[in-house]
Amino acid sequence: xxxxxxxxxxxxxxxxxxxxxxxxxxxxxxxxxxxxxxxxxxxxxxxxxxxxxxxxxxxxxxxxxxxxxxxxxxxxxxxxxxxxxxxxxxxxxxxxxxxxxxxxxxxxxxxxxxxxxxxxxxxxxxxxxxxxxxxxxxxxxxxxxxxxxxxxxxxxxxxxxxxxxxxxxxxxxxxxxxxxxxxxxxxxxxxxxxxxxxxxxxxxxxxxxxxxxxxxxxxxxxxxxxxxxxxxxxxxxxxxxxxxxxxxxxxxx
Ligand SMILES: O=C(CO)[C@H](O)[C@H](O)COP(=O)(O)O
Numbered sequence: 482x483x484x485x486x487x488x489x490x491x492x493x494x495x496x497x498x499x500x501x502x503x504x505x506x507x508x509x510x511x512x513x514x515x516x517x518x519x520x521x522x523x524x525x526x527x528x529x530x531x532x533x534x535x536x537x538x539x540x541x542x543x544x545x546x547x548x549x550x551x552x553x554x555x556x557x558x559x560x561x562x563x564x565x566x567x568x569x570x571x572x573x574x575x576x577x578x579x580x581x582x583x584x585x586x587x588x589x590x591x592x593x594x595x596x597x598x599x600x601x602x603x604x605x606x607x608x609x610x611x612x613x614x615x616x617x618x619x620x621x622x623x624x625x626x627x628x629x630x631x632x633x634x635x636x637x638x639x640x641x642x643x644x645x646x647x648x649x650x651x652x653x654x655x656x657x658x659x660x661x662x663x664x665x666x667x668x669x670x671x672x673x674x675x676x677x678x679x680x681x682x683x684x685x686x687x688x689x690x691x692x693x694x695x696x697x698x699x700x701x702x703x704x705x706x707x708x709x710x711x712x713x714x715x716x717x718x719x720x721x722x723x724x725x726x727x728x729x730x731x732x733x734x
Contacts, residue, residue, distance in 0.1 A: 504579075507576050507579050508580055510576060510577070519635070519731070521635055522545075522546055522549050522633070522635060522731045523549060523553075525546075525550070525633050525730070525731035526546075526549040526552065526553040526633075528729060529550040529553065529554065529597050529633065529729070530550065530553035530554045530556070530557045531557075532595065532631070533554055533557055533558065533563060533565060534563075535561075535563045535564055535565070536564055536565070537563075537566075537594045537595065538565070538566050538568065538586060538591040538592065538593050538594050539554070539565055539567050539568070539593060539594065539595060539596065539597070540568050540570070540595070540597070540623040540624075540626070540627045540630075541567045541568065541569045541570060541574050541578065541596070541597070541598075542570050542574070542596065542597055542598020542599055542616075542620055543569075543570050543571040543573060543574050543598070543599070543614045543616040543619075543620060544598075544599040544613070544614050544616075545599070546599035546633045546634070546635075546731070547597060547598055547599050547633070548574070548577055550597050550633060551574070551581060552581065554583070555581035555582065555583050558583060559582070565583070565584075566583075566585060566586040566591065567583045567585050567586070568585065568586055568587065568588060568591065568593055568623060569585060570616050570619040570620045570622075570623050571614065571619060571688060572688055573614070573616075574616075588622070588623075588626060592626055592627070592628070593623060593627040593628070594627075594628055594629070595627060595628060595629040595630070595631065596623050596627040596629070596630045596631065597630075597631045597632075598611070598620055598624065598630065598631075598632055598633070599611070599632070599633055599634065600632050600634050600638055600721075601613045601638065601646070601647045601719070602638055602639075602640045602643055602644075602645065602646055602647050603632070603634055603639055603640065603728055604641065604642060604643045605641065607724075607728055608643055608720070608721060608722040608723065608724075609632065609719075609720070609721040609724075609726070610643055610644065610647050610649060610650075610719050610721075611650075611719045611721060612649075612650030612652075612693070612718075613647065613650070615652070615676070615685055615693050616688070617650055617652065617717055617718065618652055618689060618716055618717040619688070621721065624721070624724060624726075629727065630724070630726050630727065631726075631727045631729055632726050632727065632728050632729065633729050633731060634728065634729075634730060635730065635732070636730065636732065639730075642701075643720070644698055644700075644701045648672070648674070648695035648696050649695070649696045649697075649698065649701070649705075649709070649718055649719055649720055650676070650694070650695055650696075650718065650719035651665070651694045651695075651696055651709060651715055651717075651718045651719070652687050652689065652693055652715070652716040652717050652718075653691055653692045653693070653694055653714055653716065654691055654692075654714045654715075654716060655690075655691060655692050656714075657713065657714020657715075658675075658692060658714075660712075660713065661694070661712055661714045661715055662694075664712040665694070665709070665712070668698070668709065669698050669699065669700070670696050671697050671698060671699055672696070672697040673694055673695075673696050673697075674694065674695045674696075675692055675693075676692070676693040676694065676695050687716075703722060703723070705718075705720055706718060706721070706722045
């Protein structure tokens, strides 16, 4: 078998258990090393790492905050020779698991005992906008599958109203675009943009082969997550309304 584990479809959720990449490219990921080490986030990363118990199956969210927590977890696993398995939510984080030597598993084999993830916005009801990294489908799948979910944020992520700083990311099957656009407008979308790719021409293509729309609304109602999801062609949105989440706040001061 090739040491690269992308087989017929390259979802990190389908990576064969107990197999890590063995690649110099992954071991030396420069962009992983560039992720900012903010002191507050490091403290909270240590707090997350302290939750690890031998035998845990841990869901791993995407983004820089998740990566910092993953580094702290990997250190504990190494120092204490703990037996844990990670279920990553993106190719990016599965590469990081591999780089850090953390064994991975999938949702076929295991249910996560707990999960950690970041967020782009958190409102006073602890509802979230996620998906700046475009991984909201697998993040939501993992949060829905996990017994306990920890969301790590710093105070810059706290908002009075969802949508204040970030649009709502929506993953859409490409040919459904005209229909979904029409339906989003009738839900009250004021601006809809196809997320452009960086480093390639044209749009971002998600890990599931879809487009990501960034969609602004004047008001995000409590039913919006379900309303958006019910549009045929929408795979998932980055709205997380009314989930049972434990928000852990990192201080930037
Ligand atoms: O939802 C996400 C990716 O899809 C991330 O969790 C969110 O964007 C936060 O990222 P960061 O910790 O880098 O601020």
